[in-house]
Amino acid sequence: MRETESEGERHPGRRREALSASGIVRAAIEILDAEGEDALTFRSLAKRLSTGAGAIYHHVASKDELLEAAAAELVAAIVATATPDADVRTLMLEAFDLIDAHRWLGSQLARAPWQAAVLLVVEAVGERLAVAGVPEDHQFDVASALVHHILGAAGQHAASARVPLAVGRSGLLKTVADDWTSRARRDQLPFVRAMARQLADHDDRRQFAAGVDLILAGAATLTRPAPPHAPTPRPTGS
Amino acid sequence: MRETESEGERHPGRRREALSASGIVRAAIEILDAEGEDALTFRSLAKRLSTGAGAIYHHVASKDELLEAAAAELVAAIVATATPDADVRTLMLEAFDLIDAHRWLGSQLARAPWQAAVLLVVEAVGERLAVAGVPEDHQFDVASALVHHILGAAGQHAASARVPLAVGRSGLLKTVADDWTSRARRDQLPFVRAMARQLADHDDRRQFAAGVDLILAGAATLTRPAPPHAPTPRPTGS
DNA sequence: ACCTGAACACCGTTCAAGT
DNA sequence: ACCTGAACACCGTTCAAGT
Numbered sequence: 132m133r134e135t136e137s138e139g140e141r142h143p144g145r146r147r148e149a150l151s152a153s154g155i156v157r158a159a160i161e162i163l164d165a166e167g168e169d170a171l172t173f174r175s176l177a178k179r180l181s182t183g184a185g186a187i188y189h190h191v192a193s194k195d196e197l198l199e200a201a202a203a204e205l206v207a208a209i210v211a212t213a214t215p216d217a218d219v220r221t222l223m224l225e226a227f228d229l230i231d232a233h234r235w236l237g238s239q240l241a242r243a244p245w246q247a248a249v250l251l252v253v254e255a256v257g258e259r260l261a262v263a264g265v266p267e268d269h270q271f272d273v274a275s276a277l278v279h280h281i282l283g284a285a286g287q288h289a290a291s292a293r294v295p296l297a298v299g300r301s302g303l304l305k306t307v308a309d310d311w312t313s314r315a316r317r318d319q320l321p322f323v324r325a326m327a328r329q330l331a332d333h334d335d336r337r338q339f340a341a342g343v344d345l346i347l348a349g350a351a352t353l354t355r356p357a358p359p360h361a362p363t364p365r366p367t368g369s
Numbered sequence: 370m371r372e373t374e375s376e377g378e379r380h381p382g383r384r385r386e387a388l389s390a391s392g393i394v395r396a397a398i399e400i401l402d403a404e405g406e407d408a409l410t411f412r413s414l415a416k417r418l419s420t421g422a423g424a425i426y427h428h429v430a431s432k433d434e435l436l437e438a439a440a441a442e443l444v445a446a447i448v449a450t451a452t453p454d455a456d457v458r459t460l461m462l463e464a465f466d467l468i469d470a471h472r473w474l475g476s477q478l479a480r481a482p483w484q485a486a487v488l489l490v491v492e493a494v495g496e497r498l499a500v501a502g503v504p505e506d507h508q509f510d511v512a513s514a515l516v517h518h519i520l521g522a523a524g525q526h527a528a529s530a531r532v533p534l535a536v537g538r539s540g541l542l543k544t545v546a547d548d549w550t551s552r553a554r555r556d557q558l559p560f561v562r563a564m565a566r567q568l569a570d571h572d573d574r575r576q577f578a579a580g581v582d583l584i585l586a587g588a589a590t591l592t593r594p595a596p597p598h599a600p601t602p603r604p605t606g607s
Numbered sequence: 608a609c610c611t612g613a614a615c616a617c618c619g620t621t622c623a624a625g626t
Numbered sequence: 627a628c629c630t631g632a633a634c635a636c637c638g639t640t641c642a643a644g645t
Contacts, residue, residue, distance in 0.1 A: 284517050
């Protein structure tokens with residue numbers, strides 16, 4: 132347990148490196164991952180960093196900014212590593228897996244559409260649409276549909292992150308399915324009831340992928356030069 | 370200004386009818402619509418109902434329950450009126466318009482997937498898929514894709530509800546677009562930058578509808594008896 | 608039974624005071 | 627300049643005390 136006096140070990144408090152924005156963000160991610168969204172407070176963060184709550188404000192402007200930075204950090208990592216040759220579908224599934232692994236990320240992404248993390252996803256998805264053969268004048272629509280799909284699924288996942296960790300994933304699904312089933316029975320919701328039964332068996336990653344394939348299949352129908360009928364604004368006819 | 374002694378007008382405090390769950394939910398919706406999500410607190414709600422904050426807990430268990438009930442009330446209304454003969458596409462657009470009119474609804478719907486409001490949407494969407502010609506074994510996937518699309522768009526809308534009311538919608542869009550454009554320039558995000566330019570011109574209702582059409586077009590490709598290639602799990606090939 | 612409103616245990620954020 | 631931690635202005639929720 133001897134203290135070696137290496138490099139700049141002269142300052143008494145030098146054991147902990149000076150506070151920095153990136154260090155704070157890193158610590159925030161650790162708390163979010165380990166203990167969930169509600170556990171991240173400026174007080175808990177300050178305690179982990181062995182400092183006062185006010186000190187954090189010298190490096191990040193607000194909790195919103197902190198959460199945005201945390202989300203951007205994670206998304207940037209997968210976008211950077213996935214970029215080389217992955218196609219849209221692969222990228223979408225990687226995004227799903229990221230949100231699955233860090234469940235607080237779901238609600239954070241849904242919180243503000245123009246935050247850096249969302250922009251990175253939009254860009255990464257959009258860049259691959261030309262390669263996928265989506266005509267230029269439909270790329271924005273397809274990109275927004277894919278991103279909505281991510282954000283929608285993200286919200287679902289974020290919600291299931293709120294239950295205590297003791298309840299396993301399949302246990303949770305079982306509970307939700309039971310809840311759905313009972314409510315559906317009482318309220319006469321046959322479709323929901325049938326879907327709840329399936330939900331208990333299949334996993335939602337598969338369902339997410341199916342949704343991606345639906346959107347891409349829809350996009351593929353656009354590559355034909357001229358579809359016979361434009362979508363009419365009046366859907367009243369049978 | 371004479372007081373007529375009608376019916377049960379004997380009690381001094383009878384002017385305001387007794388507190389009830391539905392009355393509380395109605396008042397909550399009024400506050401949410403008029404002043405936004407952050408303005409709804411048990412204190413502000415109690416003040417509007419001329420009672421104490423604690424009294425509300427005799428009728429609703431928590432703020433979560435209150436928000437779920439408020440969302441369910443609005444969704445139930447459009448599902449009930451839209452039900453007769455509207456197709457999926459129309460229903461989706463009505464859901465979009467509802468979320469557009471009550472922006473707090475977006476974040477509330479994303480909050481918990483098994484809340485009543487979401488169940489009602491799933492059911493209403495699901496019921497119409499058979500009519501739309503979606504094969505039975507794909508209905509859950511299509512329904513979940515459509516609901517993810519709603520929830521994704523809902524999140525976007527909810528986020529734009531956080532800005533002060535003074536800023537008009539187009540003004541906000543302009544600001545967001547500017548922000549997107551500047552960040553995109555700095556960070557080299559060409560697709561986002563191009564999309565931001567279009568975002569300033571076109572409205573997002575149209576983009577939402579385009580997404581719905583994409584999913585439905587994708588679903589239409591499933592109605593063929595047997596597609597030549599099943600989606601392969603390995604997308605690594607070019 | 609229903610209501611009241613002070614009290615409790617928290618938040619995010621600010622700011623005088625220290626180093 | 628950076629940090630500290632008490633203080634401020636809130637929350638949701640509880641609960642003794644009233645009617």
